Ligand SMILES: [Zn+2]
Ligand SMILES: [Zn+2]
């Protein structure tokens with residue numbers, strides 16, 4: 001009998017020693033993320049897409065899913081690129097000049113490290129008139145963060161590539177396409193990220209993220 005990894009669905013003879021579900025050695029850490037055996041396997045359903053199916057009986061009130069965000073990014077409102085609190089223009093990153101909150105712990109913060117290197121010395125900070133209104137530069141920043149995260153490790157790249165494509169659903173919305181085209185032009189012309197598939201980044205990110213309203217942030221979860 002052919003057995004499939006509960007996470008990547010590739011054939012495997014490996015199993016989890018705790019619960020005996022089929023799981024390749026590369027994805028055992030995903031199955032055990034959170035310190036318990038997650039009771040599901042990933043599957044595809046025609047007309048729906050990727051779904052989670054129970055891999056064993058699940059008790060009432062049992063924790064079913066534990067996931068960690070691959071990327072946390074600003075929503076569309078100007079925020080500190082380290083802690084994602086709101087900003088008012090009084091403080092800026094000393095290197096790239098994007099607005100920051102001014103807290104000491106937000107200086108040289110790892111959350112902002114990758115994009116800061118890209119922006120530094122290039123005069124790419126947004127021109128913001130109203131700090132309480134949405135600004136397209138934060139959409140561009142969000143997508144850039146997804147791109148840069150995918151480049152930090154093969155694991156992240158593979159995880160981001162597992163997101164489902166919804167490109168066709170969005171292509172008919174001209175407003176969305178216009179806005180995203182502007183963002184893409186910014187990324188392409190100023191950052192030379194030509195190796196990335198434009199549609200993949202823009203559409204996957206938009207449709208696979210959760211908005212956490214209390215802090216104007218969005219998080220990309222593989223299981224969402
Ligand atoms: Zn696997
Ligand atoms: Zn297990």
Ligand SMILES: [Zn+2]
Nearest residue numbers: 080083101106
């Ligand atoms: Zn901050």
Ligand SMILES: [Zn+2]
Nearest residue numbers: 093095096116
């Ligand atoms: Zn910076």
